[in-house]
Amino acid sequence: MEEQAAGEQTQPSSTILETRNLTKDFKGFTAISDVSINVKTGSIHALIGPNGAGKTTFFNLLTKFLKPSAGQIIYAGKDITNARPAGIAQQGLIRSFQISAVFPHLSARENVRVALQRKLGISYHFWRPVRILDQLNEEAQATLEQVGLGPFADTKAVELAYGQKRALEIATTIALKPRLMLLDEPTQGMSSEDVGTVTELIRKVVDGRTIVMVEHNLNVVSTLADTITVLNRGEVLAEGNYDTVSTNPAVMEAYMGTTDAA
Amino acid sequence: MQPDQRPEMLKIENLHAWYGESHILHGLDLTLREGEVITLLGRNGSGRTTTLKSILGLVSKRTGSIKIHGTEIINMPTHRIAHVGKLGYCPEERGIFASLNVDENLELPPVVADGGMSADEIYKMFPNLEERRKSQGSKLSGGEQQMLAIARILRTGANLLLLDEITEGLAPVILKSLDDVIRKLRDRGFTIILVEQNFRFAAPLADRHYVIEHGRVVEQIEAADLEAKKEQLNRHLSV
Amino acid sequence: ELTDGKVKIGVLSDMSGVYKALEGPGAVTAAKMAIEDFGGSVMGKPIEIISADHQNKPDIGASTAREWIDAEEVDMITALDNSSVALSVQGLANDKKIITMNTGAGTTALTEEQCTPYGIHYVYDTHALPVGTATAMVKNGGESWFFITADYAFGHSLRDNTGAVVESLGGEVVGNVNAPLSTNDFSSYLLQAQSSGADVIGLANAGQDTVNAIKQANQFRIVQGGQKLAGMLVFITDVHSMGLDIAQGLQFTTAFVWNQNDETEAWSRRFYERHNAMPTMVHAGVYSAVTNYLKAVKATGSDDSDTVRAELGDMTLNDMFVKGGKILPNGSMLHDMYLVEVKKPDEASEEWDLLRVVSKIPADQAYISLEDTKCSLVN
Amino acid sequence: MINRVLFIIMLVAGLGAPFYAYPVFVMDLLCFALFACAFNLLLGYAGLLSFGHAAFFGGAAYITGYVTKEWGFGPIFGILAGTGFALILGTIFGFLAIRRQGIYFAMVTLALAQIIYFLALQMPFTGGENGLQGIPRGELFGFISLNNEIAMYYFVFAVFMIGFAIIHRTINSPFGEVLQAIRENESRALSLGYDVDHFKLLAFIISATLAGTAGATKAVIFQFAALTNAHWQTSGEVILMTLVGGLGTIFGPVLGAITVGALSHELSAFGSWVQVILGTVFVVCVMVFRRGIVGEIQHRLLKKKADK
Amino acid sequence: MSMQVILAQALLGLNVGVFYAMLSLGLAVIFGLLNIINFAHGAMYMLGAFIALIGYSLLEQWFGISLQIGFWASLLVAPVIVGILGVTIERFMLKRLYDLDHIYGLLLTFGITLILQGLFANYFNVSGTPYPGQPESLSGVVNLGFMYFPTYRLFAIIFSLVVCFATWYVIEHTKLGSRLRAGVENPDLTQAFGLNVPLMITLTFAFGAGLAGLAGVLAAPIYSVSPLMGADLIIVVFAVVVIGGMGSIMGAILSGLALGLIEGLTKVFYPPAASTVIFFLMVLVLLFRPAGLFGKEK
Numbered sequence A: 001m002e003e004q005a006a007g008e009q010t011q012p013s014s015t016i017l018e019t020r021n022l023t024k025d026f027k028g029f030t031a032i033s034d035v036s037i038n039v040k041t042g043s044i045h046a047l048i049g050p051n052g053a054g055k056t057t058f059f060n061l062l063t064k065f066l067k068p069s070a071g072q073i074i075y076a077g078k079d080i081t082n083a084r085p086a087g088i089a090q091q092g093l094i095r096s097f098q099i100s101a102v103f104p105h106l107s108a109r110e111n112v113r114v115a116l117q118r119k120l121g122i123s124y125h126f127w128r129p130v131r132i133l134d135q136l137n138e139e140a141q142a143t144l145e146q147v148g149l150g151p152f153a154d155t156k157a158v159e160l161a162y163g164q165k166r167a168l169e170i171a172t173t174i175a176l177k178p179r180l181m182l183l184d185e186p187t188q189g190m191s192s193e194d195v196g197t198v199t200e201l202i203r204k205v206v207d208g209r210t211i212v213m214v215e216h217n218l219n220v221v222s223t224l225a226d227t228i229t230v231l232n233r234g235e236v237l238a239e240g241n242y243d244t245v246s247t248n249p250a251v252m253e254a255y256m257g258t259t260d261a262a
Numbered sequence B: 001m002q003p004d005q006r007p008e009m010l011k012i013e014n015l016h017a018w019y020g021e022s023h024i025l026h027g028l029d030l031t032l033r034e035g036e037v038i039t040l041l042g043r044n045g046s047g048r049t050t051t052l053k054s055i056l057g058l059v060s061k062r063t064g065s066i067k068i069h070g071t072e073i074i075n076m077p078t079h080r081i082a083h084v085g086k087l088g089y090c091p092e093e094r095g096i097f098a099s100l101n102v103d104e105n106l107e108l109p110p111v112v113a114d115g116g117m118s119a120d121e122i123y124k125m126f127p128n129l130e131e132r133r134k135s136q137g138s139k140l141s142g143g144e145q146q147m148l149a150i151a152r153i154l155r156t157g158a159n160l161l162l163l164d165e166i167t168e169g170l171a172p173v174i175l176k177s178l179d180d181v182i183r184k185l186r187d188r189g190f191t192i193i194l195v196e197q198n199f200r201f202a203a204p205l206a207d208r209h210y211v212i213e214h215g216r217v218v219e220q221i222e223a224a225d226l227e228a229k230k231e232q233l234n235r236h237l238s239v
Numbered sequence C: 001e002l003t004d005g006k007v008k009i010g011v012l013s014d015m016s017g018v019y020k021a022l023e024g025p026g027a028v029t030a031a032k033m034a035i036e037d038f039g040g041s042v043m044g045k046p047i048e049i050i051s052a053d054h055q056n057k058p059d060i061g062a063s064t065a066r067e068w069i070d071a072e073e074v075d076m077i078t079a080l081d082n083s084s085v086a087l088s089v090q091g092l093a094n095d096k097k098i099i100t101m102n103t104g105a106g107t108t109a110l111t112e113e114q115c116t117p118y119g120i121h122y123v124y125d126t127h128a129l130p131v132g133t134a135t136a137m138v139k140n141g142g143e144s145w146f147f148i149t150a151d152y153a154f155g156h157s158l159r160d161n162t163g164a165v166v167e168s169l170g171g172e173v174v175g176n177v178n179a180p181l182s183t184n185d186f187s188s189y190l191l192q193a194q195s196s197g198a199d200v201i202g203l204a205n206a207g208q209d210t211v212n213a214i215k216q217a218n219q220f221r222i223v224q225g226g227q228k229l230a231g232m233l234v235f236i237t238d239v240h241s242m243g244l245d246i247a248q249g250l251q252f253t254t255a256f257v258w259n260q261n262d263e264t265e266a267w268s269r270r271f272y273e274r275h276n277a278m279p280t281m282v283h284a285g286v287y288s289a290v291t292n293y294l295k296a297v298k299a300t301g302s303d304d305s306d307t308v309r310a311e312l313g314d315m316t317l318n319d320m321f322v323k324g325g326k327i328l329p330n331g332s333m334l335h336d337m338y339l340v341e342v343k344k345p346d347e348a349s350e351e352w353d354l355l356r357v358v359s360k361i362p363a364d365q366a367y368i369s370l371e372d373t374k375c376s377l378v379n
Numbered sequence D: 001m002i003n004r005v006l007f008i009i010m011l012v013a014g015l016g017a018p019f020y021a022y023p024v025f026v027m028d029l030l031c032f033a034l035f036a037c038a039f040n041l042l043l044g045y046a047g048l049l050s051f052g053h054a055a056f057f058g059g060a061a062y063i064t065g066y067v068t069k070e071w072g073f074g075p076i077f078g079i080l081a082g083t084g085f086a087l088i089l090g091t092i093f094g095f096l097a098i099r100r101q102g103i104y105f106a107m108v109t110l111a112l113a114q115i116i117y118f119l120a121l122q123m124p125f126t127g128g129e130n131g132l133q134g135i136p137r138g139e140l141f142g143f144i145s146l147n148n149e150i151a152m153y154y155f156v157f158a159v160f161m162i163g164f165a166i167i168h169r170t171i172n173s174p175f176g177e178v179l180q181a182i183r184e185n186e187s188r189a190l191s192l193g194y195d196v197d198h199f200k201l202l203a204f205i206i207s208a209t210l211a212g213t214a215g216a217t218k219a220v221i222f223q224f225a226a227l228t229n230a231h232w233q234t235s236g237e238v239i240l241m242t243l244v245g246g247l248g249t250i251f252g253p254v255l256g257a258i259t260v261g262a263l264s265h266e267l268s269a270f271g272s273w274v275q276v277i278l279g280t281v282f283v284v285c286v287m288v289f290r291r292g293i294v295g296e297i298q299h300r301l302l303k304k305k306a307d308k
Numbered sequence E: 001m002s003m004q005v006i007l008a009q010a011l012l013g014l015n016v017g018v019f020y021a022m023l024s025l026g027l028a029v030i031f032g033l034l035n036i037i038n039f040a041h042g043a044m045y046m047l048g049a050f051i052a053l054i055g056y057s058l059l060e061q062w063f064g065i066s067l068q069i070g071f072w073a074s075l076l077v078a079p080v081i082v083g084i085l086g087v088t089i090e091r092f093m094l095k096r097l098y099d100l101d102h103i104y105g106l107l108l109t110f111g112i113t114l115i116l117q118g119l120f121a122n123y124f125n126v127s128g129t130p131y132p133g134q135p136e137s138l139s140g141v142v143n144l145g146f147m148y149f150p151t152y153r154l155f156a157i158i159f160s161l162v163v164c165f166a167t168w169y170v171i172e173h174t175k176l177g178s179r180l181r182a183g184v185e186n187p188d189l190t191q192a193f194g195l196n197v198p199l200m201i202t203l204t205f206a207f208g209a210g211l212a213g214l215a216g217v218l219a220a221p222i223y224s225v226s227p228l229m230g231a232d233l234i235i236v237v238f239a240v241v242v243i244g245g246m247g248s249i250m251g252a253i254l255s256g257l258a259l260g261l262i263e264g265l266t267k268v269f270y271p272p273a274a275s276t277v278i279f280f281l282m283v284l285v286l287l288f289r290p291a292g293l294f295g296k297e298k
């Protein structure tokens, strides 16, 4: 499954994720057509576009929720077009920010420990006592501190406030030492002050990692994103940093619904 | 037209609502006259959606009084309320039925009063939907779903519309057309409650704004006073 | 002396399934009548009865019997109307040295391959059944046979023994199909039997299964097509439930006909009073078996299984059910059997007046003789 | 705490049982208790409802019966053989059933178990309706005859305790931790890189294997392997036992097995009413007593603590 | 093997198939709206048959009512009574379980199955009681050329097919159907639109149960009426459901019919496998199309 793609050349080390002519057909309706993008290591890459442009679809292709009709997805030099969801997660490509993605009846520490536990390679060891996991406590604590949850290590996740849950999610995700994080509308349905907190958190954890996100909130996009890809009708309409993209007339026409400069 | 001359459409007094054990609304009061457009503003979790749901009887327990055209509906089962109150509901997250196609979604809500729009009129208003008439609800993009969610309550003849976060997840270009739609509806005399996060969208549309905090109305601002009370509003919405 | 100050008899039967009507609660009634008629006590000690449903499951039968013997001190177990159950209980009782008097099961294995010193087979077996029925049918021109067989010990044994009888008279067996116990749709099997073109369709099953098969054969016009049905084991309750319209003319072999003589009729009417149905041969057999067991206990003054079994072997059994019966060392109880025919509707004088005796099959023809038995206790 | 108390009660009661109760009956209860514990591992801790566990219980019984009767295996190897069979069968069933979720999973396991039931009915070595009779109890280590009920009893008790210990450990292991995470939020566990299906499969296999041990032991005790053990009604009974005792509690299934076992034993004279009563217990448990006996006790104790 | 025999057995298979279809259809309808697998479906089928039986021959004896409910009336009465039982179960029990894991619904209905089975096993023979009320007009045989086929069985096949396809039409092609489907998906919202969802749910459960009862009445004259008739059938129907997938009403019907046929033909070609062939097909389907033939991949 993880065989090298035919004709694979070693990628310039600066590209962590690449799609080549990715296409998705839904019974004759092409939602994504021929999309090729490059995500640079260590960057925050945002995906925007008008409704129905295919952002969600594209995202689902990356996270293996959907199978591409054509094209390839290359992650860290490997073709992962046909990989299993758990398989890509093990290679450091983690999807986050699904609604309330925590384990509600585990404590915050245990939540993080579940993520850390994987690297010990003993998760199938049903004959070992659970005590053996205590060696991870310190690291878990450190991770919690990072997102400001240090004092809540023993609190059950259900009992955490909304923003804390999000923070816990992020802690769990970074515990896996992801190389690439995929964020699906991370600020959807949040009030402006929460948006600020989350933006801050993302900026804090990005450090050395790569993030791909779908986002409607242009404020967030403009503050966070290094590169923005604009999709329209399943095709790439424009790509570049915020200034380039937001002044592109085609984007303004299709996305902002105006030709005045923003 | 003077607002106070219009008859009262909806009158909520001392409304309390619970989800299971948790007490969400703590004595909310609100009055709405025929043909008015109001917004409910507030931070996440302040209870705006819950207010709409309480009107519809979708919370586990509620007390107080909710009158529509003078008829008390607080103890009515949900399915009667739409008929009695002649109201249409557009929920948070759209609530498009995945297993029904666009046509079926549109036809689903029963007609509650005369004077609803016909399917043709509606498709004229939302041309994108017409193209996808036979598509399953689940296959629509977020924006298409939002259009459909609004479109389907226009057919029923309801003249009191409860719209929850209809701008959520919509690109600016769609917001524009949505703005048009709401204006058209207002001109046709619909009474509308808008729950909005997107104040910029809602501000020019509404006659009055209610700010809700912890399940109570903490501020009531007429459109005319908006400029003057900007300061106050900002304090409520983002601290 | 009685070891535990009482005689306790266990009635282990199918109380809810295919064989409920032919044995089941009626067997308990019959056993109770036997005890009452005996006076309710033996040597001044009470006679008790215990009963249970084995549900046609040999493991349930065996574990119930195990508990009866270990914890309830049961002295004799009777009924046992399912061959699989019978074999498992008889084997277990042998380990524990307890007498079983089987009145309901058919398989000859009970007194042949798997015979035990404590197992008695009382009413009929799959050797006795075909002797009358199959012989009569072959003689009337039914030379080729197709079997529909209940798929367990009893059915297999009945089919094999019937096949042997047919072949010994010059007939042939052209096919067989096994149907699970308690089948409710025989149509597919019947069509297979029909397409085989056999003269006779032999039903190597019993109880409700036989009833269903015969009724469905009627639906598919099998008999009208010229084939004959042979019910290898039919009870009066089956005939009653089929009704004379369907069953008339059917010939089969039985050990007991309730209105054969005054003695049987008097007992049967008493039984009817309590059970609301006329007794089958099995019910009558339970009464007789319990009575004779008690007689043996009384005669020897002991409930020791070896002693009682020896006495039973010496007795000649005479009561309303059996005349001049003998219990052989292999456990087989020799007695006469009867070939009967179901009356036409207008011949019946009352609801349960269903059968007419065609001929008597003498005990020595009906049962495997001591010379021929494969029982290891004998040879 | 409560678990420690229950453990001591169980140990003492278990060791003394043959002196105040009919040993064969207690052995039967122990087999069902182990069976229920194994089942609980799957439903209570992995959230999977198998309606086909009788296949492992009954299937293992046949294999054990066959190898001890025909190949002369001793009781220990006989039981191991049955257990091994359940392991293999569990792997196959698990592999197939894991493909469907929730209620489908229940239906699939039920249907798969039905295959085993029919095989048991039709294959020549099982004896069909007759069952596999006359299985020798044999001798332990070559010199302790298990025909002695007391010896047999303690052997069975030992088997039960070993099985119980394995289950207890499994629940409290790194593996158990992931299982819990999966039960709480499956898609999150998946996105953390856990092959959720593999974990479920392993839980299924462990559960099936120990269910097999229980069935194999039962065959030795009763010297009988029969269709009843492989019938769907047995699958239903084990669910009931677990539910009555308390889903997802360590001792619940043991208590449940004893309760249900004793109930059906005491009521067996009432014929089909037993079914009616068991059915009613089922309904009552589902409607108002979902925590089961042990679960309810734990809940009360916790509440008391919280109130203080 | 002559063509004649194959045709005959195929027809018998179809005869079984219509019962599979009716039951899996009822299961699918209930599953669709309540997301619950009704384990008691088999018991309701049995109940339908018993109501026909009692109505025909035992009213006088049991209740002292000198009334005889004939077959035709039973076709109406039995589904209604079973439907009412369904209403009771739904209103008083299932309703409280909707918020829990769906397995509780399965377990509840399993318990109800045991109760119903046990109750009838107390009064009726486990192996069956014949239903005497088959109407005179259907008691003959039809000569189909390759076989004599009992008129009644032919009637049962046709009648069931009509019921199945009518149900399919209503659910897939009428407004009522789309409302039902909406109620399945989002009951709260559907209610907020002014549709009485609890009533819809109750009536749907009643309808599904009634279908099972109807199948029971149809089966009564063919098979004997027994407390276990449903238990034996329901497991096979579960396999049918897994094979077909719960995706569509039509899927439930077609897979029921097809599997009945396949089972019938297996009886001709390899009889020992007849009782297991459906389960083996299920394994194959699970291997290659886990969501079932008509199911939607998630």
Ligand SMILES: Nc1ncnc2c1ncn2[C@@H]1O[C@H](COP(=O)(O)OP(=O)(O)OP(=O)(O)O)[C@@H](O)[C@H]1O
Pocket: A026, A027, A029, A030, A031, A049, A050, A051, A052, A053, A054, A055, A056, A057, A058, B138, B139, B140, B141, B142, B143, B144, B169
């Ligand atoms: N499963 C599907 N089958 C058929 N068409 C689909 C399917 N999923 C999406 N589509 C179509 O593909 C197009 C792109 O959809 P997508 O959900 O990716 O848009 P989006 O960019 O996420 O839009 P939004 O911002 O509104 O969520 C839409 O027109 C939608 O109707």
Ligand SMILES: Nc1ncnc2c1ncn2[C@@H]1O[C@H](COP(=O)(O)OP(=O)(O)OP(=O)(O)O)[C@@H](O)[C@H]1O
Pocket: A189, B019, B020, B022, B024, B042, B043, B044, B045, B046, B047, B048, B049, B050, B051, B092
């Ligand atoms: N089904 C529910 N059960 C329990 N609590 C709920 C439920 N739905 C909402 N709540 C709680 O009720 C409070 C008010 O929620 P509501 O949805 O009315 O807020 P809102 O003002 O609409 O905010 P949002 O911007 O998040 O939509 C919140 O604290 C929320 O957590």
Ligand SMILES: [Mg+2]
Pocket: A055, A056, A057, B141, B142
């Ligand atoms: Mg989208």
Ligand SMILES: [Mg+2]
Pocket: B048, B049, B050, B092, B164, B165
């Ligand atoms: Mg809201």
